[in-house]
Amino acid sequence: MHDWLLDLLQEMGATLRLPTSFVVIEFIGTFAFAISGVRLSSAKRYDIFGAWIVGMATAIGGGTIRDLLLGVDVFWMTNGSYFICCALAVLWVMWFGKYLIRQDNTWFLFDTIGLALFNVIGIEKTLALGFPSWTAIAMGCVTGAAGGVIRDVLINEEPIIFRKEIYALACVTGGIIYVLGDHFGLTAEVNALLSSFMVVLMRILAVCFHWQLPILKGRE
Amino acid sequence: MHDWLLDLLQEMGATLRLPTSFVVIEFIGTFAFAISGVRLSSAKRYDIFGAWIVGMATAIGGGTIRDLLLGVDVFWMTNGSYFICCALAVLWVMWFGKYLIRQDNTWFLFDTIGLALFNVIGIEKTLALGFPSWTAIAMGCVTGAAGGVIRDVLINEEPIIFRKEIYALACVTGGIIYVLGDHFGLTAEVNALLSSFMVVLMRILAVCFHWQLPILKGRE
Amino acid sequence: MHDWLLDLLQEMGATLRLPTSFVVIEFIGTFAFAISGVRLSSAKRYDIFGAWIVGMATAIGGGTIRDLLLGVDVFWMTNGSYFICCALAVLWVMWFGKYLIRQDNTWFLFDTIGLALFNVIGIEKTLALGFPSWTAIAMGCVTGAAGGVIRDVLINEEPIIFRKEIYALACVTGGIIYVLGDHFGLTAEVNALLSSFMVVLMRILAVCFHWQLPILKGRE
Numbered sequence: 001m002h003d004w005l006l007d008l009l010q011e012m013g014a015t016l017r018l019p020t021s022f023v024v025i026e027f028i029g030t031f032a033f034a035i036s037g038v039r040l041s042s043a044k045r046y047d048i049f050g051a052w053i054v055g056m057a058t059a060i061g062g063g064t065i066r067d068l069l070l071g072v073d074v075f076w077m078t079n080g081s082y083f084i085c086c087a088l089a090v091l092w093v094m095w096f097g098k099y100l101i102r103q104d105n106t107w108f109l110f111d112t113i114g115l116a117l118f119n120v121i122g123i124e125k126t127l128a129l130g131f132p133s134w135t136a137i138a139m140g141c142v143t144g145a146a147g148g149v150i151r152d153v154l155i156n157e158e159p160i161i162f163r164k165e166i167y168a169l170a171c172v173t174g175g176i177i178y179v180l181g182d183h184f185g186l187t188a189e190v191n192a193l194l195s196s197f198m199v200v201l202m203r204i205l206a207v208c209f210h211w212q213l214p215i216l217k218g219r220e
Numbered sequence: 221m222h223d224w225l226l227d228l229l230q231e232m233g234a235t236l237r238l239p240t241s242f243v244v245i246e247f248i249g250t251f252a253f254a255i256s257g258v259r260l261s262s263a264k265r266y267d268i269f270g271a272w273i274v275g276m277a278t279a280i281g282g283g284t285i286r287d288l289l290l291g292v293d294v295f296w297m298t299n300g301s302y303f304i305c306c307a308l309a310v311l312w313v314m315w316f317g318k319y320l321i322r323q324d325n326t327w328f329l330f331d332t333i334g335l336a337l338f339n340v341i342g343i344e345k346t347l348a349l350g351f352p353s354w355t356a357i358a359m360g361c362v363t364g365a366a367g368g369v370i371r372d373v374l375i376n377e378e379p380i381i382f383r384k385e386i387y388a389l390a391c392v393t394g395g396i397i398y399v400l401g402d403h404f405g406l407t408a409e410v411n412a413l414l415s416s417f418m419v420v421l422m423r424i425l426a427v428c429f430h431w432q433l434p435i436l437k438g439r440e
Numbered sequence: 441m442h443d444w445l446l447d448l449l450q451e452m453g454a455t456l457r458l459p460t461s462f463v464v465i466e467f468i469g470t471f472a473f474a475i476s477g478v479r480l481s482s483a484k485r486y487d488i489f490g491a492w493i494v495g496m497a498t499a500i501g502g503g504t505i506r507d508l509l510l511g512v513d514v515f516w517m518t519n520g521s522y523f524i525c526c527a528l529a530v531l532w533v534m535w536f537g538k539y540l541i542r543q544d545n546t547w548f549l550f551d552t553i554g555l556a557l558f559n560v561i562g563i564e565k566t567l568a569l570g571f572p573s574w575t576a577i578a579m580g581c582v583t584g585a586a587g588g589v590i591r592d593v594l595i596n597e598e599p600i601i602f603r604k605e606i607y608a609l610a611c612v613t614g615g616i617i618y619v620l621g622d623h624f625g626l627t628a629e630v631n632a633l634l635s636s637f638m639v640v641l642m643r644i645l646a647v648c649f650h651w652q653l654p655i656l657k658g659r660e
Contacts, residue, residue, distance in 0.1 A: 162273065
């Protein structure tokens with residue numbers, strides 16, 4: 001791996017105060033989230049700057065809303081690596097755009113790993129500030145899922161998570177696992193692993209078996 | 221009334237530091253706002269989780285934006301009762317969905333009472349922080365009306381308050397009444413009552429007599 | 441010029457702590473931004489209150505998001521002149537609506553001058569708080585361009601800056617000029633002038649020569 005990429009990853013890690021192994025996962029997650037925003041912008045024929053903005057909104061929008069709600073400094077305001085990560089996602093779509101469909105399973109996996117990590121980051125940050133457990137679960141969900149909602153609002157589509165995927169529910173389930181583990185005295189590392197595993201497992205099962213939440217039928 | 225409901229209401233009251241009578245009204249208002257979000261989600265065939273999110277955005281979105289603008293702790297972050305209230309709204313639409321149209325007048329009344337109360341809460345909170353009167357009027361309006369705007373953005377529709385209803389204007393009128401009463405030395409209780417009465421009256425009259433603000437005609 | 445308008449301008453200046461010459465430019469910029477929101481509301485046949493809200497969202501939305509991200513007091517919460525400026529924009533469209541197309545070049549110029557000034561205000565405010573240079577560039581861009589994005593989300597259209605105009609890029613270029621000038625020890629006044637000139641120049645050239653960023657083609 002190139003030196004500048006290592007530096008970039010380490011800078012991300014330093015800001016988050018997370019073990020270095022997390023940083024690589026976070027880079028992959030941010031990249032995968034950004035890719036999903038950039039791809040949709042590309043389908044709408046946005047220009048490359050617009051695609052960059054939508055990619056960033058997708059990748060860092062959830063964490064931004066979380067930090068505003070928690071009343072703490074917004075995480076990316078002192079760390080340029082997220083902007084660079086999203087710019088790389090634009091380049092990736094420009095250069096490898098025609099291979100993206102073939103890579104769909106890979107992106108789904110990266111996106112899911114990102115979701116699991118963002119969920120855990122949101123939960124830990126909220127608990128560390130002394131908020132109640134259910135607020136932490138909600139903030140995990142906001143960190144993981146709100147970016148996709150902002151993306152869909154910006155491209156003027158109905159937010160997909162309200163209809164098609166077990167996405168936010170995977171976050172909530174992972175959040176409950178974390179909070180329960182915390183209650184029974186497990187360490188933060190074990191909780192993070194169990195919770196992440198649950199999010200990944202649930203999302204993969206949901207896609208494989210076409211799980212869907214019941215639709216609230218319009219009787220009117 | 222069941223004990224857990226009383227507890228829930230009292231917890232809401234404790235957080236808001238409002239007289240207990242207000243708490244019942246606030247629960248009704250929150251519930252009515254959430255119902256409006258859940259019904260529209262149902263018409264869009266969102267799943268139950270999506271409906272819950274949209275219901276919450278409608279019910280607590282306005283207060284959230286107000287608290288972010290005021291730079292204070294967001295009111296629902298330490299009080300789970302709003303989440304539960306919105307979940308009850310989802311259950312209500314699931315179980316009594318087919319009766320909702322017949323209940324339309326009731327929901328209109330509850331929604332209007334909620335609007336009046338949210339407006340007063342926004343005004344009082346802003347004045348208590350030392351902001352000028354006109355900021356308080358604006359924040360009352362944000363508390364009452366911004367949730368509906370967020371709801372309409374999330375379901376990808378044009379915000380209805382920009383076109384069809386004397387909604388925000390009722391808030392502004394109620395706000396002016398409050399601020400004038402404050403100026404002439406009336407107590408907070410009297411101001412709250414007069415202001416709320418004005419909001420309710422104005423909205424009912426607007427619906428009965430089809431009041432509308434003039435449309436800004438597109439001459440271009 | 442009438443006394444009350446001078447008072448209004450001076451109140452804006454006092455709040456911003458900017459030289460008085462800036463204040464006139466800021467009023468013109470705010471007015472031009474508001475006009476663009478009000479005109480689009482008029483095309484959607486919103487009522488006058490809706491048009492006012494959309495005009496305000498366009499004019500002060502970018503600065504609001506900037507202040508929330510920076511964690512400082514929101515600039516218009518203690519200064520009523522922005523609300524009045526936007527109300528005047530509604531009156532202008534009501535009274536002179538049919539002449540607006542003929543005034544298009546004037547509005548384009550005012551809007552561009554506003555963009556250049558808002559960009560500089562965002563950059564200076566961010567640097568004064570000790571954030572890194574690239575954050576300042578980003579916040580300049582947010583101050584200038586986010587209002588238009590909020591406007592387009594509120595009228596339920598795709599944000600125009602993602603597709604049609606060199607708008608955000610002009611901000612970024614102006615921001616880089618400012619930061620470079622700062623690095624080489626130029627005074628804030630010179631930097632502000634150079635940066636603003638660059639934004640105005642770039643936007644005028646972009647319109648004259650139909651500059652566009654490359655579109656990210658949808659190969660899927």
